[in-house]
Amino acid sequence: MYALTLNHRVGASGMSSKSESPPSGSAERRSPTQADIARAARVSTATVSRVLNHSPLVREEVRGRVEQAMARLGYFPHGAARALASNRSFTIGAILPTLNNAIFANGINAFEAILARSRYTLLLAVSHYNARTEATLVRRLLERGIDGLMLVGNDHSRKTYESLRRAAKPYVNTWAFDPARGHANIGFSNRVAIAQVVDHLVGLGHRRIGMLAGITAGNDRARERLEGVRERLAAHGLALAEGATVEIPYSVRAARRTLAEMIEQDALPSAMVCGNDVIALGVLFEALDRGIRVPEDLSVTGFDDLPIVEHVRPALTTVQVPARRMGDAAAQALVEACEKGVPVRSLELEATLLLRATTAPPATP
Amino acid sequence: MYALTLNHRVGASGMSSKSESPPSGSAERRSPTQADIARAARVSTATVSRVLNHSPLVREEVRGRVEQAMARLGYFPHGAARALASNRSFTIGAILPTLNNAIFANGINAFEAILARSRYTLLLAVSHYNARTEATLVRRLLERGIDGLMLVGNDHSRKTYESLRRAAKPYVNTWAFDPARGHANIGFSNRVAIAQVVDHLVGLGHRRIGMLAGITAGNDRARERLEGVRERLAAHGLALAEGATVEIPYSVRAARRTLAEMIEQDALPSAMVCGNDVIALGVLFEALDRGIRVPEDLSVTGFDDLPIVEHVRPALTTVQVPARRMGDAAAQALVEACEKGVPVRSLELEATLLLRATTAPPATP
DNA sequence: TTGAAAGCGCTAACAA
DNA sequence: TTGTTAGCGCTTTCAA
Numbered sequence: 001m002y003a004l005t006l007n008h009r010v011g012a013s014g015m016s017s018k019s020e021s022p023p024s025g026s027a028e029r030r031s032p033t034q035a036d037i038a039r040a041a042r043v044s045t046a047t048v049s050r051v052l053n054h055s056p057l058v059r060e061e062v063r064g065r066v067e068q069a070m071a072r073l074g075y076f077p078h079g080a081a082r083a084l085a086s087n088r089s090f091t092i093g094a095i096l097p098t099l100n101n102a103i104f105a106n107g108i109n110a111f112e113a114i115l116a117r118s119r120y121t122l123l124l125a126v127s128h129y130n131a132r133t134e135a136t137l138v139r140r141l142l143e144r145g146i147d148g149l150m151l152v153g154n155d156h157s158r159k160t161y162e163s164l165r166r167a168a169k170p171y172v173n174t175w176a177f178d179p180a181r182g183h184a185n186i187g188f189s190n191r192v193a194i195a196q197v198v199d200h201l202v203g204l205g206h207r208r209i210g211m212l213a214g215i216t217a218g219n220d221r222a223r224e225r226l227e228g229v230r231e232r233l234a235a236h237g238l239a240l241a242e243g244a245t246v247e248i249p250y251s252v253r254a255a256r257r258t259l260a261e262m263i264e265q266d267a268l269p270s271a272m273v274c275g276n277d278v279i280a281l282g283v284l285f286e287a288l289d290r291g292i293r294v295p296e297d298l299s300v301t302g303f304d305d306l307p308i309v310e311h312v313r314p315a316l317t318t319v320q321v322p323a324r325r326m327g328d329a330a331a332q333a334l335v336e337a338c339e340k341g342v343p344v345r346s347l348e349l350e351a352t353l354l355l356r357a358t359t360a361p362p363a364t365p
Numbered sequence: 366m367y368a369l370t371l372n373h374r375v376g377a378s379g380m381s382s383k384s385e386s387p388p389s390g391s392a393e394r395r396s397p398t399q400a401d402i403a404r405a406a407r408v409s410t411a412t413v414s415r416v417l418n419h420s421p422l423v424r425e426e427v428r429g430r431v432e433q434a435m436a437r438l439g440y441f442p443h444g445a446a447r448a449l450a451s452n453r454s455f456t457i458g459a460i461l462p463t464l465n466n467a468i469f470a471n472g473i474n475a476f477e478a479i480l481a482r483s484r485y486t487l488l489l490a491v492s493h494y495n496a497r498t499e500a501t502l503v504r505r506l507l508e509r510g511i512d513g514l515m516l517v518g519n520d521h522s523r524k525t526y527e528s529l530r531r532a533a534k535p536y537v538n539t540w541a542f543d544p545a546r547g548h549a550n551i552g553f554s555n556r557v558a559i560a561q562v563v564d565h566l567v568g569l570g571h572r573r574i575g576m577l578a579g580i581t582a583g584n585d586r587a588r589e590r591l592e593g594v595r596e597r598l599a600a601h602g603l604a605l606a607e608g609a610t611v612e613i614p615y616s617v618r619a620a621r622r623t624l625a626e627m628i629e630q631d632a633l634p635s636a637m638v639c640g641n642d643v644i645a646l647g648v649l650f651e652a653l654d655r656g657i658r659v660p661e662d663l664s665v666t667g668f669d670d671l672p673i674v675e676h677v678r679p680a681l682t683t684v685q686v687p688a689r690r691m692g693d694a695a696a697q698a699l700v701e702a703c704e705k706g707v708p709v710r711s712l713e714l715e716a717t718l719l720l721r722a723t724t725a726p727p728a729t730p
Numbered sequence: 731t732t733g734a735a736a737g738c739g740c741t742a743a744c745a746a
Numbered sequence: 747t748t749g750t751t752a753g754c755g756c757t758t759t760c761a762a
Binding site: 043044045046047050057058059062081083084085086087 | 731732733734735737738739740
């Protein structure tokens, strides 16, 4: 009978004096391993493993015994050991450019929810819009054994893509849709999205249109939005207003300062397209504080539809981004890629222009 | 010479036909292990491990050879194997109640930054203000081998604390300071913080004060704020206004709806203390939309100092929470606990009342 | 349907 | 200062 209860460690190492199984009833409190469960349930560790992994080839009666033993001994599996043996960690990574404003909150929230439901854990890292930092983080996450990775946008360093390729882990680029660049995309076309804004503004009669874009270096979303405005304006025979088009960080303060300068230089356009809602709020607040009427004197548009912007007065006209759906779909795609080995497929979602109260025909056409 | 190059696996398993080292120059592309590095640098795997872990007892010349081999072969360490062998994962967990509003953004941002700098990775999970969910997540994070854990508040299920104790991992409760409850706290006293608000309002002459608190069940921060208001009001010989004190979710919408009801029932106090900034913004926007002047007809206070609230008009009087410092300190404490084995020590930080434009003496005293 | 045992890649105790 | 080697706890052939 005792032959059955020997675990392979003891069996393998023979009678080495220090590594025998701990004396039963000792004060030693190491947490129970599969070997302990195996002994208690009078099965092999292989069977314990099968029960743990819901293998169909375990007799009901045996499964019951094992599960009871697990419960009684308070067993819980050792992730690192599982990962080492199976080459899967049930862990998925995500790298966001920032956590500072609420832009990615909804998306990552949805992403985490799906992962948690699928018993995966999220490894989160922040690149601060820096591709080199990101490459380091990707490598670190890969070292930690992530089974898949979510990235934002398509602009990533060669090293990042190279690490991913060598590790042969599934990944997906979100918040963009430009599969021509050769990566799985779950997101929307920033270019198409911003074109709706331009059409709206031009349709309203605006001719002098400026833009407070995000910093475009290393940020394809910001770049696509800026280029999208240029392109669409050109289609209407227009161009971005000189002196009213600048790249700035995504901060209320930067936006306020920039608008203030434009006002002082008398360079204000009749409509200001903003790279995101944070910038738009800055423009809105600064304009209001200076007695510039919105939308009568200045139309303002945002991008993201942060939860707050429908409540400010005047309510912000903006582009609603499918953040939740991107998070959902990205997580689902990654989990599926891990479980079934299918490749991640690109998915185009739509961003919707939300007409609210910060846009109107120009007062002085 | 070849004796040196045998790795222990081959050595241990003798000449089993399938598990020999792969033929050099084969197409097989498994990523290199320490054994490969050891062979290439003509040292043992122990030395490779020492180099990897910056052990001081490796000769410079040897270290150089090993590092070169690592670079040449594109070696990178296998986290799960390291974790299994060393019982450390260089991974730290955090469980937040929500990611939906920006409340925790700054804190987790700072937390992640410190971890990343210390070469740790963040495992993030979201409890949705549910203690049972949280207990499951704690267990899952522990299974993943986290070296430490950050939690928000002191209200956690018995199972949560029990898991932590059994795993003997360091943890810290943030966003609260009440070490009497028996857990390491890095944060501030919500009670003391909100008392400043009460003093301010009472000092202004308010006597009819209401509160839109967060849901207090399972949320000690919300509870401390509500109780803190009661307690401090009592010290002034006052009580919370009946019919103007409700617990609601942290959402603009819920706050607006609740304020609307109070207005319709003519139950409006002269000052409304809000459980956080999201609620305060809801109150502010609803009041403004209904022609109730803030602060003349209604004083409003928030809690958190979200980045936006200094910009809305009137700018919100609120309590500034040391989110960044909590994130910093919590991460530092946890890393130190992991590296040096010292226990996490409680640290009290201060929350500051920020007087802005939504509070003034009551119009009808 | 079950068990035996060989590793997964690394660390660390011990020996040299 | 370096090497040998026994595990860490689990999964996964392979054999029975």
